[in-house]
Amino acid sequence: MKKERVFSQSMFFGLILSGIVSSALLFLSRFFAGGVMNFREDIWMYIIFAPAFAIGFGVLGLYLYNHPNRSNQQMWEITAISVIAMAMFSGTVGMAISEVISHGFEGANLFGQILWGFMCALFSLPITIPLGKLIVEVLAEFVGSMKIRML
Numbered sequence: 001m002k003k004e005r006v007f008s009q010s011m012f013f014g015l016i017l018s019g020i021v022s023s024a025l026l027f028l029s030r031f032f033a034g035g036v037m038n039f040r041e042d043i044w045m046y047i048i049f050a051p052a053f054a055i056g057f058g059v060l061g062l063y064l065y066n067h068p069n070r071s072n073q074q075m076w077e078i079t080a081i082s083v084i085a086m087a088m089f090s091g092t093v094g095m096a097i098s099e100v101i102s103h104g105f106e107g108a109n110l111f112g113q114i115l116w117g118f119m120c121a122l123f124s125l126p127i128t129i130p131l132g133k134l135i136v137e138v139l140a141e142f143v144g145s146m147k148i149r150m151l
Contacts, residue, residue, distance in 0.1 A: 003065065065146075099113060
């Protein structure tokens with residue numbers, strides 16, 4: 001019962017975070033391009049991040065719940081693995097699903113999306129790993145507080 005609750009609340013944490021990250025990326029890209037943010041046109045960004053963040057943070061929350069005593073090096077390793085996995089999943093599978101939903105299967109360039117998804121995920125690691133460490137620390141505190149409340 002406790003683990004299911006931790007998993008579901010960590011997934012909810014991931015869904016909220018996917019909305020925040022998607023909105024921030026859309027706002028920044030539109031701001032620097034000189035445009036106005038439109039949530040209806042940019043629904044693909046939410047489709048890309050939501051499954052990856054929900055599944056990733058659900059599993060990560062369970063891991064943090066089951067392994068409460070971690071060193072700083074272990075947290076960096078956990079962060080690197082989870083950030084790479086979520087970036088690869090959202091950049092490849094999430095983008096392919098979003099493209100098929102938005103434009104149909106015939107017009108989707110799946111090979112190009114998978115190739116560029118891997119490249120973008122790898123090139124963005126110097127930015128995403130430190131931000132991911134901050135987010136994983138927040139999730140660890142959240143899971144730790146849930147553990148105390150459930151006792």
